[in-house]
Amino acid sequence: MNIKQQLESTIDSALSAAGASNCPAIVKQSQKAAFGHYQANGVMDAAKQIGMNPRELAGTLVESLNLPQAEKVEVAGPGFINIHLDNSYISNELTKLRKDELLGVVREKSNTTVIDYSAPNLAKEMHIGHLRSTTIGDAAARILEFLGHTVIRANHMGDWGAQFGSLLAYMDLIGQEGQELSTELSDLEVFYRKASALRESDEVFAKQSREYVVRLQNGDPQCLELWQQFIEESVSHCQTVYDRLNITLTRADIKAESSYNDDLIPVVNELDRLGLIEVSDGAKCVFLDGFKGKDDKPLPAIVQKSDGGFPYMATDLAAVRFRAQNLKVGEALYFIDARQTLHLRQLFAISREAKYLDESQSFRHLPFGVILKEDGKPFKTRDGADVKLADVIEEAINRAYELVSVKNPGLADDVKSRISQVIGVGALKYAELTKNRTTDYIFNWDTMLSFDGNTAPYLLYAYTRIRSIFRRSNIDPSTLESSITLKEPTELQLGLKLLQFVEAIDAVTEDYQANILCNYLFELAGIFMSFYESCPILNAEGPVRESRLLIADTTARVLKQGLDLLGIETVEQM
RNA sequence: GCGCCCAUAGCUCAGCUGGAUAGAGCACCAGGCUUCGAACCUGGGUGUCGGGAGUUCGAAUCUCUCUGGGCGUGCCA
Numbered sequence: 001m002n003i004k005q006q007l008e009s010t011i012d013s014a015l016s017a018a019g020a021s022n023c024p025a026i027v028k029q030s031q032k033a034a035f036g037h038y039q040a041n042g043v044m045d046a047a048k049q050i051g052m053n054p055r056e057l058a059g060t061l062v063e064s065l066n067l068p069q070a071e072k073v074e075v076a077g078p079g080f081i082n083i084h085l086d087n088s089y090i091s092n093e094l095t096k097l098r099k100d101e102l103l104g105v106v107r108e109k110s111n112t113t114v115i116d117y118s119a120p121n122l123a124k125e126m127h128i129g130h131l132r133s134t135t136i137g138d139a140a141a142r143i144l145e146f147l148g149h150t151v152i153r154a155n156h157m158g159d160w161g162a163q164f165g166s167l168l169a170y171m172d173l174i175g176q177e178g179q180e181l182s183t184e185l186s187d188l189e190v191f192y193r194k195a196s197a198l199r200e201s202d203e204v205f206a207k208q209s210r211e212y213v214v215r216l217q218n219g220d221p222q223c224l225e226l227w228q229q230f231i232e233e234s235v236s237h238c239q240t241v242y243d244r245l246n247i248t249l250t251r252a253d254i255k256a257e258s259s260y261n262d263d264l265i266p267v268v269n270e271l272d273r274l275g276l277i278e279v280s281d282g283a284k285c286v287f288l289d290g291f292k293g294k295d296d297k298p299l300p301a302i303v304q305k306s307d308g309g310f311p312y313m314a315t316d317l318a319a320v321r322f323r324a325q326n327l328k329v330g331e332a333l334y335f336i337d338a339r340q341t342l343h344l345r346q347l348f349a350i351s352r353e354a355k356y357l358d359e360s361q362s363f364r365h366l367p368f369g370v371i372l373k374e375d376g377k378p379f380k381t382r383d384g385a386d387v388k389l390a391d392v393i394e395e396a397i398n399r400a401y402e403l404v405s406v407k408n409p410g411l412a413d414d415v416k417s418r419i420s421q422v423i424g425v426g427a428l429k430y431a432e433l434t435k436n437r438t439t440d441y442i443f444n445w446d447t448m449l450s451f452d453g454n455t456a457p458y459l460l461y462a463y464t465r466i467r468s469i470f471r472r473s474n475i476d477p478s479t480l481e482s483s484i485t486l487k488e489p490t491e492l493q494l495g496l497k498l499l500q501f502v503e504a505i506d507a508v509t510e511d512y513q514a515n516i517l518c519n520y521l522f523e524l525a526g527i528f529m530s531f532y533e534s535c536p537i538l539n540a541e542g543p544v545r546e547s548r549l550l551i552a553d554t555t556a557r558v559l560k561q562g563l564d565l566l567g568i569e570t571v572e573q574m
Numbered sequence: 575g576c577g578c579c580c581a582u583a584g585c586u587c588a589g590c591u592g593g594a595u596a597g598a599g600c601a602c603c604a605g606g607c608u609u610c611g612a613a614c615c616u617g618g619g620u621g622u623c624g625g626g627a628g629u630u631c632g633a634a635u636c637u638c639u640c641u642g643g644g645c646g647u648g649c650c651a
Contacts, residue, residue: 041593077594283649293647305649312651439580451613453599461613538610
């Protein structure tokens with residue numbers, strides 16, 4: 001049950017009845033208590049369109065509106081309609097909400113959506129740059145599934161290309177020297193650097209590397225075996241990271257670049273048949289209107305290089321074709337950083353031209369910025385290397401452990417370990433999710449792990465406070481039967497906020513900005529904290545006590561569900 | 575050169591199809607634990623929303639322009 005939607009639809013109809021059809025009511029949550037709980041902003045525009053005085057139209061609407069949920073509806077300012085909800089309405093709705101598994105969410109028709117996220121390059125270890133795509137994409141997947149949709153997680157891992165030449169040549173070399181390969185592969189970052197360095201300094205090795213690329217592409221069995229071994233090792237590293245980060249991706253979600261190898265020639269041939277290919281300087285290119293490069297020259301999208309190789313545009317086109325035509329999805333979301341915007345625009349434009357996508361299919365790029373250090377420079381180690389994601393996770397957990405030890409020294413060590421894992425990982429992910437930046441943004445351990453303000457620990461703390469009430473009183477909330485009655489101001493505020501959970505979820509799916517849900521949960525936790533201070537729960541008596549217990553439990557459930565949708569776990573104590 | 579994105583409080587950031595007096599957190603100050611967890615709460619002020627012009631009853635939001643920054647711009651991904 002979505003209050004905002006209900007009001008909107010009622011006022012939309014009233015506007016139509018008053019002669020202003022196709023004028024949206026534009027209902028929003030009011031920012032100030034004086035303006036009621038909700039306000040309709042669309043009346044002024046509607047009045048203009050039908051040549052009426054806005055206050056007069058608003059007055060007419062207020063007369064005709066049938067809003068049993070409202071205690072008071074009034075015209076304000078130049079023509080706003082302010083809606084004050086009825087206290088008993090909020091209480092009754094909340095009583096219903098607490099019995100609802102989905103906490104107010106109504107599952108309507110189900111769509112199938114591909115979510116393309118994480119997509120690490122398997123030649124190297126996952127680094128901090130993968131955190132955003134992985135975290136945001138995973139939250140989007142969880143949210144869509146919660147809404148009843150079918151989600152196809154697509155981990156478009158980079159497991160193919162020239163970069164593997166030197167890696168395979170180096171594996172070969174290690175084998176010849178009789179060294180233990182698994183030891184060497186335990187740190188992929190070092191392995192990659194060693195192989196690269198050798199290629200730079202040793203011409204024989206460089207030649208072997210190039211040969212390995214050709215052998216790999218030609219399907220040489222010994223070469224493929226080495227490649228498989230490397231990929232297996234790298235995928236295993238990734239899975240460890242996903243598991244530690246509580247990311248829902250599994251091996252079953254991997255649809256790597258190499259899986260499209262057999263589709264590349266057919267894709268290029270199809271484009272050629274459609275007359276989209278133009279050979280320029282030996283490369284097969286697609287030139288489309290609206291894409292201009294340097295000196296206003298047409299900008300090509302190269303689908304086959306002059307040496308016959310395929311750039312990632314070809315692979316990505318094959319992936320679009322597969323998703324649109326084989327999987328037949330109506331929607332695909334690409335969580336890829338903002339520097340790839342042009343590439344994705346070209347990709348989708350070519351896909352439209354080639355009829356891989358029809359009008360009904362929505363393929364979208366959801367961009368985000370790269371991570372910077374506090375000094376505004378790229379987040380790298382001192383020697384300029386990428387910071388390993390595994391190291392970042394470990395540091396987050398260690399910092400959380402220190403903090404838990406200080407705040408709650410009495411906890412057993414294994415309990416502390418478990419708690420710091422949830423807090424550290426939660427803080428790390430929440431810091432990513434709570435920002436809504438398509439541009440670059442600043443990564444700061446202190447802000448994220450200071451455990452003050454708008455952070456995961458604050459939300460987790462609110463949750464543990466509630467759970468503590470039930471633990472202490474030995475009450476099982478599922479056995480509570482009475483109804484909820486809201487009376488005190490903070491009670492009412494909290495009750496309404498809980499009813500608005502569904503509005504936050506709906507808002508997220510418009511542009512898949514998880515920060516809307518983060519902000520909602522932060523505000524919810526804040527209101528709960530005030531409620532907790534001003535309204536005694538266990539010390540209250542009779543129905544008030546019961547009602548407050550139910551409010552607290554419902555808050556805990558919404559917090560837990562909301563955090564779960566963000567991919568953040570909860571703990572019972574911290 | 576061209577294209578895309580961005581500029582909001584000292585710092586990090588919100589600001590939802592244009593709405594009422596632009597909001598949080600951090601930091602700073604003052605209060606609040608014999609009562610459910612003080613990782614908390616209550617109060618305190620801070621803005622030429624980068625500059626200018628335009629559209630509008632109404633602009634941080636839309637348009638144009640200027641300044642400053644980031645990124646991209648034919649054979650890496």
